[in-house]
Amino acid sequence: MPRGLALGLSGLVVLGLVVIASLGLGAVAIPGRQVASILWSAMGGAAGAGNDVPSSMQESVLLAIRLPRVLLGGLIGATLAISGAAIQGIFRNPLADPALIGVSAGAATATALMIVVAPWFGVEGVVSQTWGLPLAGFVGGAVTTLVVVRLARREGGTVVTTMLLAGIAINALAGAATGFLVFLADDAQLRDITFWSLGSLANTTWPKVLAVLPLIGLCLIQLPRCAASLNALLLGEDEARLLGVDVEKLKRRVVLLSAMGVGAAVSVSGVIGFVGLVVPHLMRLAAGADHRILLPNAAIYGAISLLVADLLSRILAAPAELPIGTVTAAVGAPVFLWMLLRRGGGWS
Amino acid sequence: MLEARAVTVNSGGRLILDDCSLELEAGSVLAVLGQNGAGKSTLVQAVAGNRRLARGSVLLDGREISAWDPIDLARRRAALLQGTQLRFAFSVIEVVLLGRLPHPGGGRSARDCAVAEAALAVVDALHLASRDINKLSGGEQQRVHLARSLAQVWPDDRRSARYLLLDEPTAALDLEHQHRVLRVVRECARNGAAVLVVLHDLNLAARYADRLLVLQEGRCVEEGRPAEVLRPDVLHRRFGIEARVIENPAAPGCPFVIDLGTSDTSGGQADVIALPD
Numbered sequence A: 001m002p003r004g005l006a007l008g009l010s011g012l013v014v015l016g017l018v019v020i021a022s023l024g025l026g027a028v029a030i031p032g033r034q035v036a037s038i039l040w041s042a043m044g045g046a047a048g049a050g051n052d053v054p055s056s057m058q059e060s061v062l063l064a065i066r067l068p069r070v071l072l073g074g075l076i077g078a079t080l081a082i083s084g085a086a087i088q089g090i091f092r093n094p095l096a097d098p099a100l101i102g103v104s105a106g107a108a109t110a111t112a113l114m115i116v117v118a119p120w121f122g123v124e125g126v127v128s129q130t131w132g133l134p135l136a137g138f139v140g141g142a143v144t145t146l147v148v149v150r151l152a153r154r155e156g157g158t159v160v161t162t163m164l165l166a167g168i169a170i171n172a173l174a175g176a177a178t179g180f181l182v183f184l185a186d187d188a189q190l191r192d193i194t195f196w197s198l199g200s201l202a203n204t205t206w207p208k209v210l211a212v213l214p215l216i217g218l219c220l221i222q223l224p225r226c227a228a229s230l231n232a233l234l235l236g237e238d239e240a241r242l243l244g245v246d247v248e249k250l251k252r253r254v255v256l257l258s259a260m261g262v263g264a265a266v267s268v269s270g271v272i273g274f275v276g277l278v279v280p281h282l283m284r285l286a287a288g289a290d291h292r293i294l295l296p297n298a299a300i301y302g303a304i305s306l307l308v309a310d311l312l313s314r315i316l317a318a319p320a321e322l323p324i325g326t327v328t329a330a331v332g333a334p335v336f337l338w339m340l341l342r343r344g345g346g347w348s
Numbered sequence B: 001m002l003e004a005r006a007v008t009v010n011s012g013g014r015l016i017l018d019d020c021s022l023e024l025e026a027g028s029v030l031a032v033l034g035q036n037g038a039g040k041s042t043l044v045q046a047v048a049g050n051r052r053l054a055r056g057s058v059l060l061d062g063r064e065i066s067a068w069d070p071i072d073l074a075r076r077r078a079a080l081l082q083g084t085q086l087r088f089a090f091s092v093i094e095v096v097l098l099g100r101l102p103h104p105g106g107g108r109s110a111r112d113c114a115v116a117e118a119a120l121a122v123v124d125a126l127h128l129a130s131r132d133i134n135k136l137s138g139g140e141q142q143r144v145h146l147a148r149s150l151a152q153v154w155p156d157d158r159r160s161a162r163y164l165l166l167d168e169p170t171a172a173l174d175l176e177h178q179h180r181v182l183r184v185v186r187e188c189a190r191n192g193a194a195v196l197v198v199l200h201d202l203n204l205a206a207r208y209a210d211r212l213l214v215l216q217e218g219r220c221v222e223e224g225r226p227a228e229v230l231r232p233d234v235l236h237r238r239f240g241i242e243a244r245v246i247e248n249p250a251a252p253g254c255p256f257v258i259d260l261g262t263s264d265t266s267g268g269q270a271d272v273i274a275l276p277d
Helices: A003-024 A032-042 A056-091 A103-121 A125-151 A160-184 A187-198 A206-233 A237-242 A247-269 A275-287 A291-315 A324-342 B040-048 B070-076 B092-098 B110-122 B138-152 B175-190 B202-208 B232-239
Strands: B002-011 B014-024 B029-034 B055-060 B077-080 B162-167 B193-198 B211-216 B219-224 B241-247 B255-262
Touching: A003 A032, A003 A056, A003 A275, A003 A291, A032 A056, A056 A206, A056 A247, A056 A275, A056 A291, A103 A125, A103 A160, A103 A187, A103 A247, A125 A160, A125 A206, A125 A247, A160 A187, A187 A324, A206 A237, A206 A247, A206 A291, A237 A247, A237 B077, A275 A291, A275 A324, A291 A324, B002 B040, B014 B040, B014 B055, B014 B193, B029 B040, B029 B175, B029 B202, B029 B232, B040 B077, B040 B162, B040 B193, B070 B077, B077 B138, B092 B110, B092 B138, B110 B138, B138 B162, B138 B175, B162 B175, B175 B193, B175 B202, B202 B255, B211 B232, B219 B232, B232 B241
Parallel strands: B014 B219, B029 B193, B029 B211, B077 B162, B162 B193
Antiparallel strands: B002 B014, B002 B055, B211 B219, B241 B255
């Protein structure tokens, strides 16, 4: 069996186990058999009998809290990792990351704007929390990205170095704007923004999942279709053109799809770092740089990583929860350093 | 036929190519010569359809090259550019398979694999197939990229015209592989491809090309058969060297240039070029 396929299949098995563990573990323990029974009856199956029948407490915890949370966590992890891998391909730089070209910072500013400014216009509560934040995150991420892409455009082509440097400048600007909003915020808003900037999957509800599903879904389905062209692009833009790839269209597509997925993800979960950087690296080490193998595997293992991180964030300080962004950074940063040292002297 | 008509290319306000014309015919090899910065690489890019022309046109089989469907074009025309570098760990065979991307198999079919292996064998690099390309020497990498270009326009059953544009394919190669690569180039032409190859070595050009084209400051200044172009007065004017031209002992009828150095050294003792401390 090819290495990539083996990696993918074992990933799916692990993902299944992690999902079961994530559904079962927490303040209210729900054993695997009862998880299955609740899901079965929720899908319209006949309820089981005997003393294995789950309590209504278990049922509501599973269906209303854990299931949407696990689903969202998996989707977000997959999106962050697949976008990271694709953006690294576009920039032909293994250190690139959606955060680098301004997606995360733009989404962060727009979300802070929504938290602080929306109440002035009487937009509050469910509307703003559920639909407003994802939308703001997506728009913020997309607008920032487009500005960066626009700045980097020269004579019909996009200059990657300029794009990276413009990304750094835009990141700083967005950071300043977010800082200003923090200055304006009241105590409750401040807490929201802080919490959000550390990342969390707590308070995931079904409407939130549904709000981001179209954006994330499109990103997850469309990005793998760019894989072969991304491979050609690794040779260079001129070489890719010679192989029949429409380079400008490819760059636009990948940047927009990533902005869409990551912007939406960031808007519901906050800024979760290192998944987009570290997971694609590990996948390249395990199965090579071919995007046709890399992208699907990054999605699978991104989902696994984020679900495990979420599990840790729930268990380590139970009954309180750690922000998930601190967990991914605490695990991701050392792994990243290890990879750097392993290469023995940097990326050339 | 691949035809460049009065091609002019500007970049950053500078004239890189000025009114260049050339014709590439099936079965023949055209060698492009010229000093550094003469516009050779830009000519390759322009003829490949990769550069916006300020004036002039490039026609492939009678049709404007920009009007071709990019995939159709990629199946007929391959170009080896200078300084191609992968930042990611691809194996050698994966790199060569990238050349099959425009083909129906997309680089994954059995036919694609067979072609990739054959192309690697031709450039004497099949033994490197599973190695990481970034761990190879410069010359080995260059041969792998040449194999990729060959694989891209490998002869198939459709027998359509094929064009191979090679920018300094011998630059980093040892002497033996320089000859080997140019024999491959010759063989491609014999199989019906039209080949343009940028070279610096005048004797290799004389030996393996049917026609020579000399670029100077973006203009096509000399064109003709090797014996017509490689004359002492032309070499002095276009390359700034004093030279004697004899017949190549290994290839009768083929000129052989003996480089006597630049005009300030050919008198015997070389002038000392003062280097700063």
